[in-house]
Amino acid sequence: MILLISETPVAGTVARLAKWLGHFFGKPCHPIIMRNYPNNSFRIPMGAFSSLPAWPDVLKDLVERAELIVIHNIYAKSQANNLIYDVVFNCAPPTAKILFQVHSPPLEAPGGLYRPLNDYPFHGSLVIAQGYGRFLPDAVSVPNVVPDATYPFAIRKDRTILLPHMRSTEFRWSGKVTEADHNRLEESTPFSNGYAVTNIHEIFGREAVTHDEVMLRLAATSIVVDDINTGLMHQTTIEGLKTGCYVLSGADMYTIEQMCETLKMDVPPVELVSGINDVIYHLSDPQLDKRVHEMREKATAFSEKYLAEERLARIYYEQLKTAL
């Protein structure tokens, strides 16, 4: 049996991975997700595990039968989290492998100093192949398994530029698109060839939305601006490519190398930029429509070749096996 344990749904990743790992390993794989986000924005397949009155006993029973346990992004030193770690490291069979998957950058919440990796004897660690390898050079790089989306109706793209990142901080790794960047982009709208800037809050009236909601809106969007400051890449770029958008991203050389090597693919067809000035330069180019058309076609072809959910999941499975 395989267990994937997390505090939150980690944007739906844990449940999705459980489905695919169960399929490829040919063994039961259960996502143990302790709680949902405040607005229950992701569906948890078996419900919130911590709602069980005697959840530590149930967890102990599962852990004792597990061959592989992957803990996803549990950092905070709460009583419940300490209990999870105690149960996992004291009750797992000696032959079981215990891994940690990092989903957050260091030195800011919730990752901090990746203390669990210092505190517990994990057999290995996994990092998402979107530039996160730089934080743990010894970790095994795995793809972000982003689901496919197909619709039984035709969707026409409008002239919008979507900025999906709502939260931005002054920290090194989460200043993806700053408030100043938003303002600069708004100011430059008159010169953006008729494309208008919008964001998640404007579209949905809230800031936390599910992957399915984003994908449907992206299918009707022409241009997406991912992280333009930190050098990392985020799920937005992959979602944008899969929905045939013209994606602008500030991914650096390290990120591109890690992604291409792990996913065994060519450099993704995104417009690589180095800050808001670059973004405005591209959006105000009189040839923008031609560029959007050309890049959208490339994005669709690229996604079909490299970014199908099953392909990503298979690579995840193969990479995971190298960590065992």
Add this chain to the structure above:
Amino acid sequence: MLIYDEHIQICLEVASHFRLRGCAFDPRTRAFPEPLAITNANGKVVTITPKRLFSDPGMQASGGLFADEELSFDLQLFDLFNEKPQDVKITWKNEHEIWSLLESLKSDVSQIGKSPKIEIGRRQLIVLSERGDPLRACVDRLHEWQPNMMVKPYTSGISMAFMDMETLREHEDEILTHAESIVLLTHEQTYPLVMREEPWLASSAALVLVGETLKTDGWLGGFANVLSSFVGPVADAPLSPHLLYMLLSHLVGYTELFFDTHSHADLYLYQSGDVFSGVDEFVREQVQEKMTHDIVVMSKDRLVDLRQAKGGDICIVVNQRKLSCLMDIFGKDPYTFLKEAYQRGLKPQNIVI
């Protein structure tokens, strides 16, 4: 510190086991008193070559010497003797001993008890520890063992402060407005407290997490990696008074590297690669236009994937300000250098020529 001898006058601005900086003057010839030399306890003699150095106005006033003449010297004793010397003597004409560091330290012992535990200055080295923190035990032991660690003239002019969180809060304004600070702290006890209660420190000072994480905290910008490369194998050892002493002594021993990095001019240092035609002119133009990138990767084609740096026709230059984060990997091949720079959170800038 002024030394008056029968024949010469010496003004020492910094005198420690790590560094000797000052100027010397022969009143009869109004020139540098050659041959002036320094000797370590093993008898190795190094002749002092005078240079024209800009010195603190205070030093010039007190010494009455001429800073624009070639009268000054600034010696890194680690480099000269390949060790931390137990004693250093200044000799003239190979026989006449003018000054001894050991004697000088002994005569200054009376001052040590009076020196404050917390000294705030423009260049600040803070050791932050709480009660029960293993770092606190090391600090206490260090004070017993090496009390003159605290005395500014023996720390290359760096102000040392050994404090807890409460004292840090009291001195917040002074540190924020005046000091360029390096803070040593442990990842177990003090780091979480700083991030939760005093996040201003993380953005205004260079944090060095000591102890077991010392060799892996490249996330903090590579500063600790460079320090580890100097300190050597002890970096892998658990936190001890000796390790703390080594860290502090290297930080004050190489002040030009670790301090004043923001005030360095944008001088670019060649790292690797073929310098193809136009590069030198380009760099000069860019620097004149106040280019302030940390690392500039010049290439004929746009670099998108790091693998292009393997054997590609590129030239890398590094802003001198970032030497304190990259010195230990300087000179490595372009791919390894850039990969490590990314792992330290730096942002290389690609410019197509």
